[in-house]
Amino acid sequence: MILASMILILSIGLFLFYLQATCQKILARKFDQEYFQSIVDANRLEFPFVRKALEEFDTPVDYPWICMTLKCDYLALTYLLKNAANAEQSYSREERLLMLYFRAIFGALCTLHFLKLHEKPAVLKLTAILQHFADVIGYRVNKVRFGNLSASDYLLTL
Amino acid sequence: MIETLVQHGIQYGVYLAEVGLFLYLVLWGHCKRLAGVSLYVAGLLTIDTIARPRVLALYGFTSPQYFYFFYVTDAILALSAFLLVCSFFRRASVERREMWQSLRLVLVSVFIIVVGISCVSLKMNYTNLFGRFTTEFEQNLYFTCLVLNTVLYILIQHVQVADDELELLVCGMGIQFAGPAANFALMYLTPGSHFFMSVMQYVGPLCTLGMLGLCFYAVRIPKAARARAREARRLGNAAVRRA
Numbered sequence: 471m472i473l474a475s476m477i478l479i480l481s482i483g484l485f486l487f488y489l490q491a492t493c494q495k496i497l498a499r500k501f502d503q504e505y506f507q508s509i510v511d512a513n514r515l516e517f518p519f520v521r522k523a524l525e526e527f528d529t530p531v532d533y534p535w536i537c538m539t540l541k542c543d544y545l546a547l548t549y550l551l552k553n554a555a556n557a558e559q560s561y562s563r564e565e566r567l568l569m570l571y572f573r574a575i576f577g578a579l580c581t582l583h584f585l586k587l588h589e590k591p592a593v594l595k596l597t598a599i600l601q602h603f604a605d606v607i608g609y610r611v612n613k614v615r616f617g618n619l620s621a622s623d624y625l626l627t628l
Numbered sequence: 629m630i631e632t633l634v635q636h637g638i639q640y641g642v643y644l645a646e647v648g649l650f651l652y653l654v655l656w657g658h659c660k661r662l663a664g665v666s667l668y669v670a671g672l673l674t675i676d677t678i679a680r681p682r683v684l685a686l687y688g689f690t691s692p693q694y695f696y697f698f699y700v701t702d703a704i705l706a707l708s709a710f711l712l713v714c715s716f717f718r719r720a721s722v723e724r725r726e727m728w729q730s731l732r733l734v735l736v737s738v739f740i741i742v743v744g745i746s747c748v749s750l751k752m753n754y755t756n757l758f759g760r761f762t763t764e765f766e767q768n769l770y771f772t773c774l775v776l777n778t779v780l781y782i783l784i785q786h787v788q789v790a791d792d793e794l795e796l797l798v799c800g801m802g803i804q805f806a807g808p809a810a811n812f813a814l815m816y817l818t819p820g821s822h823f824f825m826s827v828m829q830y831v832g833p834l835c836t837l838g839m840l841g842l843c844f845y846a847v848r849i850p851k852a853a854r855a856r857a858r859e860a861r862r863l864g865n866a867a868v869r870r871a
Contacts, residue, residue: 474764474816477771481810484774488802491781492842495796563841 493571496564497602505608506601509550515543515604521597524590531589537579540596544572547603555610565606572599631826638833645840646673649847658847664715665797665843671708672836675701699762703746706769706805710739713777713801720780720789727787742772767812774805793846800842807835 510518516539523529551565561569579592650669653659659666680698687693714735721728746769753761781798784791811831815824 471817474767474813477767478810478813478817481771481774481806481813484778484802485806485810488799488806492796492799492803495792495799498792564845 490571493568496568497598499602501605501609504605505612506604507608509547509604509608509611513546513550515546515600517543517597517600521594521601524593531593533583533589536593540576540593540600543600544576544603547600547607550607551603554607555614565603568599568602572596575599635829638830638837642833642837642840643677645837645844646677649840649844652844652847662847664712665847668708668712669840669843672705675705676836699766702766703769706766706773707743707746709801709804710742710773710776713773713780713798714739716794716798716801717780717783719791719794720784720787724787738776742769763812763816767809767816770805770809770812774802774809777802777805793849796842796846796849800839800846803842804835804839807831807838 509515520536520539524531548561548569552559552561575592575595579589579596582589582592646669650666650673653662653666653669679701683694683697717731717735718728721731746765749761749765753765777798781795781802783789784795784798789795808828808831811824811828815821815828818824
């Protein structure tokens with residue numbers, strides 16, 4: 471009975487661990503340049519400021535502002551993922567998995583806040599997911615060409 | 629009605645994924661490079677899409693023949709997954725010969741112990757296979773494989789193997805082992821519960837689907853990325869040797 475209980479707890483723990491490791495592996499994908507910056511500037515996304523505030527200035531977590539900011543950025547980026555330079559107008563499987571991962575960490579962040587525990591690592595993970603989404607959108611937009619110009623070059627000529 | 633539809637949907641999804649991954653490995657020429665994965669997927673395909681439906685059609689879902697066949701083939705698949713994890717150990721330590729030589733002995737010993745204990749316990753409980761024994765046996769077998777897989781994951785992180793494909797394959801096997809191990813443990817703790825018995829019909833195929841999806845994603849990592857990983861591994865090893 472005790473052995474079965476231990477196996478149950480450890481197996482559930484390891485199942486979640488492997489899911490998390492898979493998501494982190496997808497997030498670790500390197501892009502050949504920082505595509506996310508143009509998307510952040512064009513859409514006035516705020517997650518880089520959240521990350522900068524936490525990493526560089528080590529400010530205490532302003533929970534309501536961070537929640538609102540990350541949620542808004544998430545909604546904007548998931549909309550763009552589906553509709554910007556995406557001929558299929560749907561999410562890929564890895565995007566769906568990362569969206570689930572974002573929601574799970576967001577839920578964990580609420581729990582951490584409720585229990586008054588350290589929230590910073592969860593917030594940094596959320597910003598990493600948002601940056602990945604922005605990178606994917608930027609990469610796709612960059613591939614769209616207007617004559618000999620890429621999308622960003624085209625915008626500069628206007 | 630809806631439950632049956634969902635079950636069939638998941639089951640046919642698994643069949644499609646198995647056939648798709650196997651064809652992808654064969655037609656895109658990954659068979660030689662990923663011989664272990666190809667053999668495992670071929671075994672899974674043969675048992676899951678050909679043998680089990682045939683036995684089910686011949687004897688019916690509630691027959692003892694189907695029960696025995698299902699659990700014996702499940703144990704065979706778990707043992708072949710064990711061997712696949714061993715092949716991943718070899719891949720992780722391909723440039724560290726001393727480590728592989730000591731690992732090989734440990735893995736062979738563990739495999740012999742697992743097979744030996746499995747055979748002995750099956751023989752001792754031959755008349756009691758319909759009871760809780762089967763659940764306990766499967767739970768222990770899957771958990772042993774899960775522990776071995778986790779040791780491999782820790783090893784990959786420890787020796788810093790720059791192989792994204794291998795890491796994703798190991799994560800896939802972890803999901804494949806962890807889900808059923810937890811479910812068998814739950815079935816063992818709640819004997820006679822039809823709810824957990826019916827949950828098992830979803831957990832197993834869903835975990836297999838997750839594992840196949842991850843394998844497909846891992847195999848599709850572009851050649852350039854794999855070459856970068858190999859180069860990083862080579863440079864890392866050179867630095868270790870210099871040190």
